[in-house]
Amino acid sequence: MTGLASFYREKEAYLLGIGFVVxxxxxxxxxxxxxxxxxxxxxxxTTPSRIAVTFYRLLVEGKIQEHFYVSVAAFLSxxxxxxxxxxxxxxxxxxxxxxxxxxxxxxxxxxxTPRLVWLPLFILWFGIGIxxxxxxxxxxxxxxxxxxxxxxxxxxxxxLVNVVRSFGANEWQVMKVVVLPNSLPYIIxxxxxxxxxxxxxxxxxxxxxxxxxxxxxxxxxxxxYKVDVVFTGVxxxxxxxxxxxxxxxxLENSLARxxxxxTKTF
Amino acid sequence: MGLKEKYHEYQRPILGMASVIGLILLWEFTLTxxxxxxxxxxxxxxxxxxxxxxxxxxxxxxHDLAISSxxxxxxxxxSVIVGIPLGAVMGWRRRVxxxxxxxxxxxxxxxxVALAPLLIIFFGxxxxxxxxxxxxxxxxxxxxxxxxxxxxxxxxLINVVRSFGGKELDLYLKVIxxxxxxYIVxxxxxxxxxxxxxxxxxxxxxxSEGIGxxxxxxxxxxxxxxxxxxxIVLSAIAVxxxxxxxxxxxxxxxxxxxxxxx
Numbered sequence: 001m002t003g004l005a006s007f008y009r010e011k012e013a014y015l016l017g018i019g020f021v022v023x024x025x026x027x028x029x030x031x032x033x034x035x036x037x038x039x040x041x042x043x044x045x046t047t048p049s050r051i052a053v054t055f056y057r058l059l060v061e062g063k064i065q066e067h068f069y070v071s072v073a074a075f076l077s078x079x080x081x082x083x084x085x086x087x088x089x090x091x092x093x094x095x096x097x098x099x100x101x102x103x104x105x106x107x108x109x110x111x112x113t114p115r116l117v118w119l120p121l122f123i124l125w126f127g128i129g130i131x132x133x134x135x136x137x138x139x140x141x142x143x144x145x146x147x148x149x150x151x152x153x154x155x156x157x158x159x160l161v162n163v164v165r166s167f168g169a170n171e172w173q174v175m176k177v178v179v180l181p182n183s184l185p186y187i188i189x190x191x192x193x194x195x196x197x198x199x200x201x202x203x204x205x206x207x208x209x210x211x212x213x214x215x216x217x218x219x220x221x222x223x224x225y226k227v228d229v230v231f232t233g234v235x236x237x238x239x240x241x242x243x244x245x246x247x248x249x250x251l252e253n254s255l256a257r258x259x260x261x262x263t264k265t266f
Numbered sequence: 267m268g269l270k271e272k273y274h275e276y277q278r279p280i281l282g283m284a285s286v287i288g289l290i291l292l293w294e295f296t297l298t299x300x301x302x303x304x305x306x307x308x309x310x311x312x313x314x315x316x317x318x319x320x321x322x323x324x325x326x327x328x329h330d331l332a333i334s335s336x337x338x339x340x341x342x343x344x345s346v347i348v349g350i351p352l353g354a355v356m357g358w359r360r361r362v363x364x365x366x367x368x369x370x371x372x373x374x375x376x377x378x379v380a381l382a383p384l385l386i387i388f389f390g391x392x393x394x395x396x397x398x399x400x401x402x403x404x405x406x407x408x409x410x411x412x413x414x415x416x417x418x419x420x421x422x423l424i425n426v427v428r429s430f431g432g433k434e435l436d437l438y439l440k441v442i443x444x445x446x447x448x449y450i451v452x453x454x455x456x457x458x459x460x461x462x463x464x465x466x467x468x469x470x471x472x473x474s475e476g477i478g479x480x481x482x483x484x485x486x487x488x489x490x491x492x493x494x495x496x497x498i499v500l501s502a503i504a505v506x507x508x509x510x511x512x513x514x515x516x517x518x519x520x521x522x523x524x525x526x527x528x
Contacts, residue, residue, distance in 0.1 A: 215380070219471075
């Protein structure tokens with residue numbers, strides 16, 4: 001008895017959190033048993049068990065894999081280009097006041113506007129193949145990376161830079177010894193935000209101009225009222241973003257233990 | 267010499283303006299003299315300017331903006347009404363936080379936009395579908411920021427109020443609310459960005475009016491200048507709202523200005 005009570009006290013946070021999710025899923029599962037839904041609503045309704053069965057069926061048929069690879073390819077190439085562009089530009093903007101001032105209007109405007117507004121244009125330019133998706137992922141992911149890298153570089157301790165300089169370091173050495181290590185925690189935060197934006201880009205990009213990919217699977221299933229397939233796709237996207245963001249978050253915490261807890265942002 | 271000092275003082279805005287004007291001129295010049303513009307795939311500033319003038323005097327743009335903002339305001343107000351109290355309870359009661367946090371964090375981190383097709387089919391292509399989508403996206407920053415704000419209340423201040431015989435209500439109104447306010451303002455800025463995503467996706471997906479629909483429709487019919495007008499108007503609104511809230515953040519909590527991550 002006391003063993004159980006102390007076990008509960010120790011794990012209360014996990015038990016309550018997981019318990020609540022399980023509870024909600026159980027209620028959801030039981031809805032059709034408790035009330036008979038009118039025919040119109042039954043069409044839109046599904047239960048967790050049916051979603052699980054659909055997931056398994058699609059997995060065995062290989063449908064999920066086929067769409068999954070397309071989405072992952074767009075995600076990885078878009079994010080890769082965003083990293084390759086965002087980091088150097090962030091560093092340059094942080095180090096040069098002139099370039100910072102010159103590019104500031106564009107960065108502010110593009111960062112404030114949801115980058116998805118460019119989707120119709122990208123579809124027009126790059127067609128409905130993978131490239132319009134890569135581009136929309138890229139413009140979504142590049143700004144969090146760029147801005148956070150910039151903030152990290154800007155936040156460098158002047159004294160440290162001056163110390164390294166007065167020992168005769170050139171710009172490259174200043175970068176390697178002081179600037180980059182200092183910016184790393186910021187870059188990781190940027191990466192976490194960028195992953196969220198990139199997944200958003202993949203989903204929405206595939207909703208519209210696309211004939212393959214998980215987003216396409218969701219959109220076409222929705223227009224055929226296959227609600228369980230929609231939820232399967234949504235669940236895959238949820239799982240992916242959770243795994244990716246939480247692992248980056250772990251990295252973030254281990255890199256910056258000394259940082260005060262801030263509000264959650266995704 | 268005075269001129270040089272003035273330049274140094276206003277260097278940033280001057281350079282920023284110069285780069286915007288420079289880009290516009292370069293864009294116009296390149297497409298007029300160097301590469302002939304293919305109106306189906308690209309456009310140039312002078313054509314966008316003409317389209318802009320036409321749209322400003324027409325009715326369609328204003329109508330679209332009114333439609334979109336109505337859905338946005340409904341969804342956004344709902345997320346304020348739900349998000350702030352929920353966040354406050356989560357921040358104040360430890361067990362409520364334990365219970366709700368994993369679920370809400372998972373939902374916050376996942377692309378809920380993926381539900382858009384379902385929501386649109388379920389709630390229709392009109393106001394309701396879009397408002398629900400905006401709500402789903404915008405509610406989380408309110409929940410988590412309010413909760414963080416309440417949790418940040420200084421225990422010392424709470425004890426002071428208590429030991430001077432303050433009631434629960436005094437505690438809420440005099441300590442917790444003022445401390446939470448800056449967090450809520452910061453949350454509002456994040457929520458606006460996410461809410462705009464909701465409006466745009468909702469209108470891209472299925473709509474017959476609204477600014478997102480207009481942008482997509484102009485794209486589908488190869489009217490690029492008009493499409494750019496839509497994008498520019500939307501950007502202007504987004505920038506205005508974001509900068510306004512950034513200013514508000516500086517006003518309510520100047521000490522937090524430096525530590526933000528966008």
